[in-house]
Each structure stands twice: as structure tokens, then as C-alpha cells.
Amino acid sequence: MPQIKHGFKIPLMRPVVDEEMLQAALYSLQNEKLVMGESVFKFEEEFARYCGSRYAVSTGSGTAALQIALQSMQIGPNDEVVTTPFSFFATSNAVIHAGAQPRFADVEDNGFNLDPAKVEPRLTPKTRVIIPVHLYGQPARMNEFRDLAEDKEIIIVEDACQAHGAEYEGRRVGSLGHIACFSFYTSKNMTVCGDGGMIVTNDEDVADAARSFRDCGRASKYTMSRIGYTSRLNTVNAAIGRVQLRKLDTWNKTRRRVADLYRKALEGAPGIMLPPAETPKETPVYHLFVVRSTRRDQLAAHLEKNGVEAAIHYPVPIHLQTPYREKYGYSEGLFPIAERLAGQVLSLPIHPASTEEEVHTVSRLVRESTTE
Ligand SMILES: Cc1ncc(COP(=O)(O)O)c(C=O)c1O
Incomplete structure (x- = not known):
């Protein structure tokens, strides 16, 4: 295929x-x-x-x-x-x-x-x-x-x-x-x-x-x-x-298993904050597996250099996008947590075909970058 x-x-x-x-x-x-x-x-x-x-x-x-x-x-x-x-x-x-x-x-x-x-x-x-x-x-x-x-x-x-x-x-x-x-x-x-x-x-x-x-x-x-x-x-x-709808539950199950592998591999990694833990009330489907780091940009660069595609969802909060600043006069400081997240979040690879080996490679690189 x-x-x-x-x-x-x-x-x-x-x-x-x-x-x-x-x-x-x-x-x-x-x-x-x-x-x-x-x-x-x-x-x-x-x-x-x-x-x-x-x-x-x-x-x-x-x-x-x-x-x-x-x-x-x-x-x-x-x-x-x-x-x-x-x-x-x-x-x-x-x-x-x-x-x-x-x-x-x-x-x-x-x-x-x-x-x-x-x-x-x-x-x-x-x-x-x-x-x-x-x-x-x-x-x-x-x-x-x-x-x-x-x-x-x-x-x-x-x-x-x-x-x-x-x-x-x-x-x-x-x-x-x-x-x-x-x-x-x-x-x-x-x-x-x-x-x-x-x-x-x-x-x-x-x-x-x-x-x-x-x-x-x-x-x-x-x-x-x-x-x-x-x-x-x-x-x-x-x-x-x-056809995709019939496969969705299986794919989501795989995503949760991949997220679990990341959690185990990244637990205690210095400077890395993992996404909120699952609770009996909530079953997430990990469209993205997003970690937070105050050294996010170095981490992203290290992953990219080593052939891992990571992404930032989202680098600019909506109120600070140009059309919103112009239309509504928004500026920095109005929604501080959103603004902080925009500077810290990084999405790691996750999809139904992710392998255990890929998760371990990515996690090793994340740890490597945080101890540099
Ligand atoms: C949270 C959220 N809302 C709305 C949309 C808009 O969907 P679309 O790109 O299909 O217009 C997207 C997706 O891209 C999204 O992630």
C-alpha cells in the first residue's frame, strides 16, 4: 500500500x-x-x-x-x-x-x-x-x-x-x-x-x-x-x-496504547510535562500527544535533526493572530495560560501505525535533548 x-x-x-x-x-x-x-x-x-x-x-x-x-x-x-x-x-x-x-x-x-x-x-x-x-x-x-x-x-x-x-x-x-x-x-x-x-x-x-x-x-x-x-x-x-468509521475504535485503541508507551518512556524526564493523565471519567483519543517544555524550540530542533517530525499546535493563540488583533484590539497578557502554552507545547508522532520502536526512539531523543 x-x-x-x-x-x-x-x-x-x-x-x-x-x-x-x-x-x-x-x-x-x-x-x-x-x-x-x-x-x-x-x-x-x-x-x-x-x-x-x-x-x-x-x-x-x-x-x-x-x-x-x-x-x-x-x-x-x-x-x-x-x-x-x-x-x-x-x-x-x-x-x-x-x-x-x-x-x-x-x-x-x-x-x-x-x-x-x-x-x-x-x-x-x-x-x-x-x-x-x-x-x-x-x-x-x-x-x-x-x-x-x-x-x-x-x-x-x-x-x-x-x-x-x-x-x-x-x-x-x-x-x-x-x-x-x-x-x-x-x-x-x-x-x-x-x-x-x-x-x-x-x-x-x-x-x-x-x-x-x-x-x-x-x-x-x-x-x-x-x-x-x-x-x-x-x-x-x-x-x-x-469505511473509516468502522475502523475508528480500533485506531483509537492503538492511539491510547501508544500514548501509554510514551507516558512510561517519558515519566520523570527532566523539564518535560506530560499531558493530563486519564481519569475514569474521561477517555481521550490522543488526536495528538502533546508534551510541554520550557526548552520546546531546542527540543523540536533536536527531533527534526534526527528525522522525527514534531509540530506545534499552536504557536500563536487565536487572540494574538493579526486579524484578531486588528479587529478586536487584543494584545499580549489577556489570556496568560494560553499564551504560555503556545510557547511550550510540542506534539510528538502518534497515529494508528506508530510502532513501539518509534515511540522508544522519539522518547530517547526527548530525554537526550533535556539532559544536554
Ligand atoms: C479544533 C478544530 N476546530 C475546527 C477545525 C476546522 O475543521 P476544518 O479544517 O475541517 O475546517 C479544526 C480542524 O482542522 C480543529 O482542529
């Missing part, structure tokens, strides 16, 4: 394209409508069932899923959405695309996710939504967000773009808020071998609105009920997604 080459001996991630996916793609291309073919609806049905939710609506990307989810709840101008500044910037871009105002709250001291205690003071009478992000595949503290939202008519939208299959208190992400959004971009725990996204909800009205928004705002073939987008998932991608 051809593998995508990155030029590294040990790549950060390795998308899977196997024979079964190729056959599914071929069958779909030869037998189905290329847009809105049967595989799209089957994939949606299977994905909703996987998450333990009633409806799933596929979209052209995770960003589109977030934007359409918000618009399907009639979130727009004059509404505020509280989220984390330490995420991929699509999370808050989607809020702006929907016409609403993002308001950031800082992240946890000992983790990577939005901190419920810091969200509370950021709530105003205009707050309609909180978007916790299950960053790196680590479930956010959903109970606390639900408690905050209760009585205030605030909606919880999960950004589960990095957390397919993660569980919180025995329930899969995607079923923990009012709506959840997923991305199938090629680096994710499961992909559609191209761009794609999914909105998951138990709310029938939201699902109906989302189906219309993603399909030009249609009410029927040539009538429309809203100003929509062309943001459908192509049939061939849905066909591949169905």
Missing part, C-alpha cells in the same frame, strides 16, 4: 488509505450520484448512531459545520459566543462567519482545554453559546459547562473536530451538548480522504436547518428558505468515511 512520504523517518501522522477504502471509492464513483448520493445519507445515519445522537448532517468542512450549526440555531449579530483562544483558529473564525462576536476565556492551568471557572466571568446577557473544544482528543469538562449554561438559556456547541470517539462519563463526544461539530480533515483520527465535516444533534429543527444551509439554502430543488452555502460532503468522500 503506498504511504504518503513526508521526508521524515518518523512522521507526525500518517493518513490511512487501504484497499477497502479504494474499493468503496471506486464503487461510489461508478454507481452513485456524485453529489448527495446514497453514501452521504448512510454515512450520516451511521455517524449519528456512533455518537449516540439522533441526527447527523454532513458538510464540506469542520469550519462549515461550526458556522452552519450556529446559524441553524439563529446565532448571529448581537450574539456573543464564549470559546477558547487556544485552539485551531477555525473555531472562532466560524463564530465571526456566522456574524456573532467571539469572546475568549482562558484555559486550564493543568490541561489544554477551556476552563469553566474562567468562562463564568465572561458571560454577559448577550452570551448565547459556549463552545468547549475537546483539544488534542481530550474531553472538555462538559458537566461544568452544562451547569454554567443551565437556566441561562445558553447553548453548548461541542467542537469535537479533534476528538472522534472520545468519551466523557461513558458517553461519546458529540452527544454531550446541544450540537457537536466534527472535521474529517486528513490529519484527524478518522478522515474522508479530503475535506469534510459533520454536525450532530438531537434537535430536529437544527438538523433540518443545517441540511438546508449546507445545500444552497434549499427548501426544495428550486425554492429556497434561507441564504445558504454550497457546503456538501462529496459522495465519494462519504463512501470512504463509512
Whole structure:
């Protein structure tokens, strides 16, 4: 099977394209409508069932899923959405695309996710939504967000773009808020071998609105009920997604085993902080295995020099990105923990084909760098 080459001996991630996916793609291309073919609806049905939710609506990307989810709840101008500044910037871009105002709250001291205690003071009478992000595949503290939202008519939208299959208190992400959004971009725990996204909800009205928004705002073939987008998932991608979904749990199990190997190999490594330990309440899926180091840049350079691909997710918190500084006047110091993380985090290679030998090589190099 051809593998995508990155030029590294040990790549950060390795998308899977196997024979079964190729056959599914071929069958779909030869037998189905290329847009809105049967595989799209089957994939949606299977994905909703996987998450333990009633409806799933596929979209052209995770960003589109977030934007359409918000618009399907009639979130727009004059509404505020509280989220984390330490995420991929699509999370808050989607809020702006929907016409609403993002308001950031800082992240946890000992983790990577939005901190419920810091969200509370950021709530105003205009707050309609909180978007916790299950960053790196680590479930956010959903109970606390639900408690905050209760009585205030605030909606919880999960950004589960990095957390397919993660569980919180025995329930899969995607079923923990009012709506959840997923991305199938090629680096994710499961992909559609191209761009794609999914909105998951138990709310029938939201699902109906989302189906219309993603399909030009249609009410029927040539009538429309809203100003929509062309943001459908192509049939061939849905066909591949169905195959990947069946493999997701096995892949996630492997990721957890790889994370475990890293934990053992890196325990006590000087200057290295490991990601939060698993608890009986949370089952992470390690989209990324992220360590923290105050000498992060030297560590990254040492790994690169030795053929290991590491990456920084994310070197600049969203509020310090140029368009956000310009639009909202943000500056350094507003969200100190997010800013500190941006200078310390490093993602080590992890994917379903990671081997024990690779983990040991990477861990040895990490230790070597910290004792230099
Ligand atoms: C946390 C998070 N939110 C949103 C997105 C946006 O997804 P997409 O790239 O499919 O638009 C991504 C992924 O790239 C993500 O990681």
C-alpha cells in the first residue's frame, strides 16, 4: 500500500488509505450520484448512531459545520459566543462567519482545554453559546459547562473536530451538548480522504436547518428558505468515511496504547510535562500527544535533526493572530495560560501505525535533548 512520504523517518501522522477504502471509492464513483448520493445519507445515519445522537448532517468542512450549526440555531449579530483562544483558529473564525462576536476565556492551568471557572466571568446577557473544544482528543469538562449554561438559556456547541470517539462519563463526544461539530480533515483520527465535516444533534429543527444551509439554502430543488452555502460532503468522500468509521475504535485503541508507551518512556524526564493523565471519567483519543517544555524550540530542533517530525499546535493563540488583533484590539497578557502554552507545547508522532520502536526512539531523543 503506498504511504504518503513526508521526508521524515518518523512522521507526525500518517493518513490511512487501504484497499477497502479504494474499493468503496471506486464503487461510489461508478454507481452513485456524485453529489448527495446514497453514501452521504448512510454515512450520516451511521455517524449519528456512533455518537449516540439522533441526527447527523454532513458538510464540506469542520469550519462549515461550526458556522452552519450556529446559524441553524439563529446565532448571529448581537450574539456573543464564549470559546477558547487556544485552539485551531477555525473555531472562532466560524463564530465571526456566522456574524456573532467571539469572546475568549482562558484555559486550564493543568490541561489544554477551556476552563469553566474562567468562562463564568465572561458571560454577559448577550452570551448565547459556549463552545468547549475537546483539544488534542481530550474531553472538555462538559458537566461544568452544562451547569454554567443551565437556566441561562445558553447553548453548548461541542467542537469535537479533534476528538472522534472520545468519551466523557461513558458517553461519546458529540452527544454531550446541544450540537457537536466534527472535521474529517486528513490529519484527524478518522478522515474522508479530503475535506469534510459533520454536525450532530438531537434537535430536529437544527438538523433540518443545517441540511438546508449546507445545500444552497434549499427548501426544495428550486425554492429556497434561507441564504445558504454550497457546503456538501462529496459522495465519494462519504463512501470512504463509512469505511473509516468502522475502523475508528480500533485506531483509537492503538492511539491510547501508544500514548501509554510514551507516558512510561517519558515519566520523570527532566523539564518535560506530560499531558493530563486519564481519569475514569474521561477517555481521550490522543488526536495528538502533546508534551510541554520550557526548552520546546531546542527540543523540536533536536527531533527534526534526527528525522522525527514534531509540530506545534499552536504557536500563536487565536487572540494574538493579526486579524484578531486588528479587529478586536487584543494584545499580549489577556489570556496568560494560553499564551504560555503556545510557547511550550510540542506534539510528538502518534497515529494508528506508530510502532513501539518509534515511540522508544522519539522518547530517547526527548530525554537526550533535556539532559544536554
Ligand atoms: C479544533 C478544530 N476546530 C475546527 C477545525 C476546522 O475543521 P476544518 O479544517 O475541517 O475546517 C479544526 C480542524 O482542522 C480543529 O482542529
